[in-house]
Amino acid sequence: MDLFSGLIHGFSVALTPMNLLFGFLGAVIGTIIGILPGLGPLGTMALLLSLTYGFDPTAGMILFAGIYFGAMYGGSTTSILLNIPGEAASVVTCIEGYQMARRGRAGAALAVAAIGSFVAGTISLIGLSFLAPTLANAALKFGPPEYLAVALVGLMIMSRLTGGNLLKSLMMIALGLALGTVGMETVAGYMRYTFKQPLLAQGIDFLPVAMGLFGISEVLVTAEEPAGNMQLQKVRFRELWPTLVEWKRSFWPIIRGSFIGFFVGLVPGPSPVIATMVSYSVENKLDKSGEFGKGAIEGVAGPEAANNAAVGGAYVPLMALGIPFTPAMAVVMAVLLIHGITPGPLLMSENPDLFWGVIASMYIGNFMLLVFNLPLVGVFASIIRAPLYLLMPIVLLLCLVGVYSVNNSILDIWLMTGFGLLGYLLRRLRYDLAPLVLALILGPMMERSFREAMMISRGDLSVFVSRPISGTILLVGAIVLVAPLLIAWIKPLISRKA
Amino acid sequence: MLRRTGYAVVVFLVVAFATNVFAQGTSAKVDYPKKPINTLIGFAPGGGSDVMISMVRPHLEKALKTTFVPVYKPGSGSDIALMELSTSKPDGYTVVISCTPQVPINAYVREAGYKISDFAFVANVVTDPGIFVVRAESPYKTIADVIKAAKEKPGTLSVGVSSAPGDDWFAMHMFEGAAQIKLNIVPFSGDGPSWQAALAGHVDATSNNLSIVYAQLRAGKLRALAIMTDQRSPIIPDVPTFKEMGYNFASGSSRGFSMPKNTPKAIIDIFAGAVKQVMNTEEFKAIALKTAFPSDYQGPEEYTAYIKKLDTIYRPLWDKYGKSPDAAAK
Structure with a gap:
């Protein structure tokens, strides 16, 4: 069956009332669990797993695809409105999204995130339908040395992510990496920094740290503000939607984010997270408005597109090779x-x-998500009009x-509380929190891939540069790192001659 | 708006606490089960334990006329779930998916927070046999080729395993001993990364489990050289066993149900009986064969003896190779 007849056949399978209902249900459940912090798509799907035994497998797959896409979108809602990343992939969205919300542009940020997610989802599905078999084999070429190269370049991007003080960013990265070493080490099963506490053996999970650093610290910071400032700006309905200028500014970031997300999504590991980081830093570099850090819409549009596109990318190895990378x-x-x-x-x-039924249903699910979410933008955006003395306790709960x-x-509750206090202190001292969280996610992956690569090569460090893919990634990374320094050095020389 | 949030909170609380609410209540002697059974799962969703419980759960729920509530307590090679079970009420309403080799070896190799004697082993469900696999393009066609290559350049032929100390890790050390060779054993962070590395050629081979690599074997992407069972597996009858080639070892990864010690024997027997009955239905057998789910029912006595036997096999291997991996690498 070739591609087009395959897709058409797929739509004929997927477009039954029953399957459409499951697609819609998945999108709704996904959005809800994405919005609620904690229980993510993974836990939800696991709870529903044996329920799907009663359905036709296509319906089950459609339901789960809806949940997965929905959660990626829903996670951004709390990031934008309350500075709480419900998913690892929405940490980056907090940076600009929450600033937009504070300026009364929450509606615009949510709408751009919804449209961006839809566009990115569609682009990545087209990629999935056309390129799945080819790309899946390419994804396999990524071995331990390549993962290390990706993670290293990711760290480099991170150090300049928010453009603040470099030393402070590096300190946060170092802290994140150090926290990542707690627990059972993966190669030989040794315990590190666990103090004989079996609960610490599983390591420090990303979620309590992120929710503490961002969410709890936000509650604390808000509580500190004088009562007069407690009410955020009122938002009029007309202002809920992005302005024409904001749409224009979002267009290219969404397209770029989609492609970045799809290709990064093919790589195993925490790929949606890396995709959002790459997209954010690309937009930051290209930005001319100077608004980054203060609520730039590009910083929401790009990463939001990227994390949704990465979901499509993640389906490629599963559908084509039966490899579940996540x-x-x-x-x-x-x-x-x-x-x-x-x-x-x-x-x-x-x-x-x-x-083909599943692929077609993903197109449908993606569309349903948009239909379901756009009308809700206004509802969600009005959440922050609720008095803060009501809102913040609910957030805490x-x-x-x-x-x-x-x-x-x-x-995990204690960890979150502790990191909430730490986050409050760090914010008062003007440290960026995103690098800490992202380093905690990448650290264990880096260590593991480094050690695996070393065991395979029997201790020969040259594997990292002699293998074409990892060599290229590292070279590009080195250029990105050195180029600004070089330019800064050459520029005065040239202008002196002129 | 608040109402909407209110609904969300209610829905959320129900999902979050449904798993715990049922834990209270009275214990029954013969009238079992009367309420849902909490099932502790020591690994993240999507792992082998998850597949096992998903396969038997719909059938088991029908047979026992109750529901199973999965409670994920991932981490530390299932130690966290096992620790929780060791302190649970022995009333049959808390079971754990117990996996070998984590049970029994974890409690030996590290501070685990429980003892093997804290458990009553109820029924084994599946034993996924170990299997030695190379990618389709590999020059190694037989185990003899592998041994020859390993003897020519000791310690260079790289074999991916799921983790140390995992079943594949033990199996490869048993193979080294049986064939008098030295391999480069590379522990990955799970079965998946290990076979994917072999498929892509990052390592020369992988010691893995049958159900995990079955789809790739059938598609011809990976090639099985030998299986670590006593007799050939009905799922892939063409693949020879290590034993028939004269290498006397067997290995696999088993998953079953366990309860806290002092659980009444009547309850254990009812539960084990239901597992046995479910696994004997034609419907279940058909699905099991198609998905390469290597059923291996063992009743309470047999399962307990099996765990004891594994303990005596694994301990000396860990003492020799695991305690000091750096020394073993030399």
């Missing part, structure tokens, strides 16, 4: 397994109904329940 994809795979279908390289030829619900762990 735990969420593994749950999606389990839907097929309980129906007696083995996802793998033969899925497309053995179960064309399912394969949601954070507490949310963080507990992920691992059912009391330790």
Whole structure:
């Protein structure tokens, strides 16, 4: 079956009332769990997993695709409105999104995030339909040395992410990396910094740290403000939507973010997170408005497009090769397994109904998400009109329940509280928090890939430069790092001659 | 708006606490089960434990006329879930998915917070056999090729394993001993990364589990050289066993159900009986064969003896290779 007849066949499978209902349900559930901090798409899908035994496998896959896409979008809502990243992939959205909300542009930020997510989702699905088999094989070429190269370049981008004081950024990165070493080390299972506490053996999870540093510290900072400032600016309905200028400014960031997200999404590991970072720093570099850090719409549009596109990218290795690169994809795979279908390289030829049905349903789910979310922009944006003395306690409660619900762990609640206090102090001292959180996510991946690469090469460091992909990535990274310094050095020389 | 938030909070609380509300209540002697059963899962969603419980859960719920509430307590190689089970009420309403080799070896190799004697082993469900796999383009066609290459250049042939100390890690050390060779054993962070590295050629081979690599074997992307079972597997009957080639070891990763010690025998028998009955239905068998789910039912006595036996096999291997990996690498 070639591509077009495949897709048309797919739509004929997916466009049954029952499947449409599941697509819609998935989008709704996904959006809700994305908005609520804590319980993410992974936990939700796992809870619903055995329910899908009662459905047709296509319906189950459609439901889960809706949840996954929905969560990626929903996660940005709390980031923008309350500075609480519900998902790792929305940490970057906090930086500009929350500043926009404080300036009364919450509606614009939410609308751009919704449209950006839709456009990016569509672009990545087109990529998935056309390029899946080719790209999946390319993704496999990424071995441990390549992961290390990606993570290293990611760290470099991070150090200049928010453009503040370099020394302070580096200190935050170092702290994040150090926190990432807590727990059971993955190669030989040794315990590090666990103080014989079995609960610490699993390491410090990203979520309590991010929710503490961003969410709890936000509550504390707000509580400190004088009562007169407690009410944020009133937003009139007309101002809920982005202005023409804001649309124009968002257009290219969305397109760039989509492509960045799709290609980065192919790489295993925390790819949506890296995609948002790359997109943010690209937009920051290209920015001429000078608004970055104070609520630049480009800084919402790009990363939001990137994290949704990365979801499409993540489906490529699953659909084409049966490789679940992320735990969420593994749950999606389990839907097929309980129906007696083995996802793998033969899925497309053995179960064309399912394969094309799912791809078609993802287009539908993506569209439903837009239909469901755009009308809600106004509703959500009005949340911040609620008096803060009501809103902030609710936020606190949601954070507490949310963080507990992920691992059912009391330790996570304490971690979140502790990092909330730390976050408050750091913000008062004008440190950027995003690099800390992102380093915590990348650190363990870096260590693991470095050690795996070293074991494979038997201690030969040259693997990192002699392999074409990792060599190229590192070279590009080095150029990006050195070029500004070089330009700064050459420019005066040239102007002196002239 | 507040009402909307209110609804969201209610929905959320229900989801969050549904898992715990049912934990209270009275214990039954023979009238079991009367309420939902909390199922502790020691790994993140999407892992082998998840697949196991998803496969049997719909059928088991019908047989026992109750529901299973999955409670994820991931981390530390399932130690966190096992620790929780060790302090749970022995009333049959809390079970754990117990996996080998984490049970029994974790409690031996580190401070685990529980003892193996804290558990009653109820029923084993699946034993996923170890399998030695190379990619399709690999020059190694047989185990003899692998051994020859390993003897020519000791310690250079790289074999990916899921983790140390995982079942694949133990298996490869058993293979080294049986064949008198030295491999370069590379622990990855799970089965998946290990076979993917072999498929892409980052490592020469992978020691993995049958159900994990089955789709790739069937598609011809990976090639199985030998399987670590006593008899050939009905799922891939063409693949020879290590034993028939004269290398006397077997290995695999088992997952089953366990309860706290002192759980009444009547309850254990009801639960184990239901597992046995479910796994014997034609419907279940058909799905199991299609998805390469290597069923291996063991009742309470058999399962307990199996865990004990593994403990005696693994301990000396860990003492020799694991305690000081740096020394073992030399």
